[in-house]
Amino acid sequence: MYYLGIGLATYKIIIAVVCVISIILIKTIHKVRAYRVCKVIKDVEREKKKLISNRDFLQQKIDATDHKTQKVSDIVFGWLKEVDKLVQEVENVTLIAEPESIRYNIEMLNKIKALNIKCEFEPFSNPIPSLEHFSSGNFVCFEPIKETSDRLLEALQNRNFYKIGLYGKRGSGKTKLVKAVAEKARYLGVFDAVLFFTVSQNPNVKQIQDEIADLLNLKFDKNTEVGRSREIYLTLERMDRPVLVILDDVWENLDLEELGIPCNNNRCKVLLTTHSKQEFALMNCQEVIPLGPLSIEESWTLFKKHSGIDNESSTDLLNVAREVAIECQGLPRTIKDVGSSLRSKPIEEWKASLESLRYAMTQYDIFISFRGKDTRDSFTGFLYDALCRERFKTFMDDEGLKGGDGISSSLIKAIEASKISIVVFSKKFAHSAWCLDELVTILKCKKTKNQQILPIFYKVEPSDVRHQKNSYERGMAKQVKRFGDDFDKLKKWRSALFEVASLSGITYNTGYEYKLVHTIVERVNNQI
Incomplete structure (x- = not known):
């Protein structure tokens, strides 16, 4: 019993000591872990x-990069x-100072360290190839083309632009450029x-939708225009990155939604080309x-490349060749x-x-004579546009041809x-000395060259124009005030009116303008 009693007491002491030591060890471990x-x-x-600092420094470096010549x-x-x-994840989660969270905290730390180690990039950026690199066939990026391409690229990268228009004369190289x-x-x-x-080769909606579907590898479940449009729309909307659609x-004015093309967001951008700025009047492009055209020297450089002319050619041939290049009008x-x-052809x-x-x-x-502020962007x-689509070679004067106090030689040559000259008499036609000068020249060509004239009385009465009443009276009063001493000029203007x-002619006051346009085109078809 004694032996057993001593044994029990010792055992209890040992147990107590072990418990104390265990508690101390556990507390120590918790403290170490904490x-x-x-x-x-x-x-x-x-x-x-450190990661945020690296990120901000890198962003500054990106912002300082010339994005026209360097691709990050x-x-x-x-x-x-x-x-x-990762920064968003760290900021959204509260890191807990508890032993159980150490594994998560260490994992987060290792991720951040790994990204900090990777923040040095070689190369940081690469030179962007010239535009010629992205074009098939012979393509020379002359100054007008370079300026336009830079503007186009900026517009395509602008998040506020989703519909962009490019216009230029036929033969100016719009298709290759876009x-x-x-x-x-x-x-x-x-x-x-x-x-x-x-678009000119695919004028109906179904044909364009078929081509879009082919390029998207899309099989239509529905065969109605509305159903097809919806399927194209949803397919374009689901694409991971933005899509560019070039028309x-x-x-003429195209209803993009009718085709199935989203046109109010940055998932899909639309780039349209046409020969005339007027085409975009109803299409609501954010950038036009x-x-x-090319300059004379640029035209000559390009012409020599394709004609085989060089400095070894005869002087006579060089002179004729340069004139031929100029007559190509920079196209x-x-x-x-x-x-x-x-x-290699003979000089003849x-x-x-x-x-x-x-x-x-x-x-x-x-030749169309009109007052730009009145009807340029409308009728x-x-x-x-309608005359050009009927394949009439039509001259619509450009504001750039005007300057000084007299009608320019370019306009006189065009008239x-x-x-045939179509004269659009609008309410403020007589307020423009340019329009009145054009009218005198047009009348002169009628008498000397037997040129035809078709007057259009657009929301004015023919008698008002003839006898300078109402708005025409006010317009001529303005000219008298400006050119009061030039009686000969004023007399010519009044006589021409x-x-x-x-x-x-044709008088229009109210109604559908497209019917008026159709009537004029028919009249021209009969006269030419």
Whole structure:
């Protein structure tokens, strides 16, 4: 019993000592773990601040990059995306100083450290290839083309623009340019896909929808225009990255929603091309960009390339060749076609081609005289479009041809070269000295060249024009005040108004303007 009693007492003491030691060990372990957790949390905060600093520095570096010549590496943007996601995750979760959370805290710390280690990028950016690199075939990026391509690219990258228009004369190179710019934009990661359609060759909705479906590998479940439109719309909306839709050679106002093209968000952008700015009047483009002609020297450089002319050619041939290049009016396609057709030909053919070009480039079917502020972006713009679609070579004067106090020689030549002049008498026509000067020249051409004149009385009475009453009286009063001493000029203007307004014309006051346009086109068809 004694032995057993001593044994029990000792056992109890041992148990007590073990318990005390265990409690001390557990407390020590908890303290060590708590210390470690706190240290990890501090390390996470320190590394997070370092990561945010690295991110901000990198963003400044990106902002300072010349994005016209340098493309920032996709890896850089991928890193920034990872950083933003991780920083957001850290800020959304409260790091708990509890032993159980240490594994999560360490995992978060390791992620942040890994991103900090990866923040040095070589190369940070790469040179962007020139526009020629993105174009198929012979493509020379002259100054007007470069300026327009830069504007196009900026517009395509602008999040506020979802519908963009490009206009320029036929042969100016619009189609090649938009294709090259689109490929460059795709290279820069602006778009995931580019869909290209030539609208003039596919004038009906079903045909365009079929082409869109082919490019999207889409099989229609419904065969109605509305059903097809809805399927295309939803397919484009679901695409991971923005899509660019190019509608080339647009001749009339297109209902994009009818085609199934989203046109009010940045998931899908639309780029339209046409030969005339007036085409965009009803299409609500956020940006409209012109493509101008080449300069004389640029035209000559391109012409030599395609014609085979060089400094070793005879002086006579060089002189004729330069004149031929000038007559191509800075249009790259015309320059290429004419130059290629004359390569290695005798000088006689060059001279014949020069005469043919001079005739073709200076002869117009129709000259439209109008006051720009009154009807340029409405009736006259639509009339011009309709005449061009009927393949009439139509001259619609540009504000750039005006300057000084007298009618420009360019306008005089255009009037003299036309077969018929359409004069749009609007309410404030007589307020413009330019319009009155044009009218005098038009009347002179009628008498000397047997040119035809078709007056359009747009919301005015012919008698008001003839006898200068109402708005025409006020307009002439303005001219008297300005040119009161030039009695001869005022007399010519009044006489021209009277004579032209006495000719058989078309009067319009109310009703559908498209019917008026149709009537004018029919009348012109019968007269030319």
